[in-house]
Amino acid sequence: GAVVSQHPSRVICKSGTSVKIECRSLDFQATTMFWYRQFPKQSLMLMATSNEGSKATYEQGVEKDKFLINHASLTLSTLTVTSAHPEDSSFYICSASLGSRRETQYFGPGTRLLVL
Amino acid sequence: GQQLNQSPQSMFIQEGEDVSMNCTSSSIFNTWLWYKQEPGEGPVLLIALYKAGELTSNGRLTAQFGITRKDSFLNISASIPSDVGIYFCAGLGPFGNEKLTFGTGTRLTIIP
Numbered sequence: 001g002a003v004v005s006q007h008p009s010r011v012i013c014k015s016g017t018s019v020k021i022e023c024r025s026l027d028f029q030a031t032t033m034f035w036y037r038q039f040p041k042q043s044l045m046l047m048a049t050s051n052e053g054s055k056a057t058y059e060q061g062v063e064k065d066k067f068l069i070n071h072a073s074l075t076l077s078t079l080t081v082t083s084a085h086p087e088d089s090s091f092y093i094c095s096a097s098l099g100s101r102r103e104t105q106y107f108g109p110g111t112r113l114l115v116l
Numbered sequence: 117g118q119q120l121n122q123s124p125q126s127m128f129i130q131e132g133e134d135v136s137m138n139c140t141s142s143s144i145f146n147t148w149l150w151y152k153q154e155p156g157e158g159p160v161l162l163i164a165l166y167k168a169g170e171l172t173s174n175g176r177l178t179a180q181f182g183i184t185r186k187d188s189f190l191n192i193s194a195s196i197p198s199d200v201g202i203y204f205c206a207g208l209g210p211f212g213n214e215k216l217t218f219g220t221g222t223r224l225t226i227i228p
Contacts, residue, residue, distance in 0.1 A: 004158075006158075009156075041221075041223075042220075042221075043119060043204060043219060043220050043221055044159070044204070044218045045218075046216070049215065059215075093158045095158070105216065106161075107158030107159045107160070108158050109156075109158050110156065110158050112156070
């Protein structure tokens with residue numbers, strides 16, 4: 001149980017285009033979903049926290065107008081990278097939480113974004 | 117943001133050897149978590165620790181919550197090829213609803 005999926009698994013896009021990444025909790029309802037970014041050989045850095053039906057909370061230094069997060073239901077959150085540039089190329093990982101405690105996060109398999 | 121320092125950064129060991137790695141912080145955490153990440157995948161939780169001094173095992177893995185609450189250790193006994201990956205520690209504050217702070221990672225490579 002507690003499976004989280006992401007789609008697509010990898011995407012290549014041209015600079016200036018927008019890319020949408022989906023995160024779904026397949027067998028549970030997630031009260032909270034998280035979006036992380038991971039650069040090569042580095043750790044996971046939290047970008048934002050989203051609760052269903054409310055605006056996402058962004059971490060310091062993360063541009064909310066560039067990384068649009070929509071959490072429309074208890075099983076789906078989307079991250080849209082708007083006007084992507086090469087420096088946005090990274091591994092984006094979502095996680096979903098069963099309850100209020102953050103250790104109950106289940107991570108998705110990640111989406112590798114390459115912006116040319 | 118704050119990061120936890122993991123040591124060593126990378127390890128090259130032979131199959132069958134034991135592995136030890138640690139994670140240190142300048143801040144106190146009330147929960148320590150250990151994750152494993154394989155290439156192109158998200159992290160998978162291995163062990164969760166909730167109490168200072170706690171020692172918890174999961175198969176060949178054993179983790180300890182440091183008494184000072186500023187460190188944690190992970191040991192893997194009798195390593196096998198599928199242990200290859202990056203191991204991350206993560207800390208969580210007192211209320212459990214704060215964000216996870218991840219360590220810098222230890223990359224484990226097993227030499228046949």
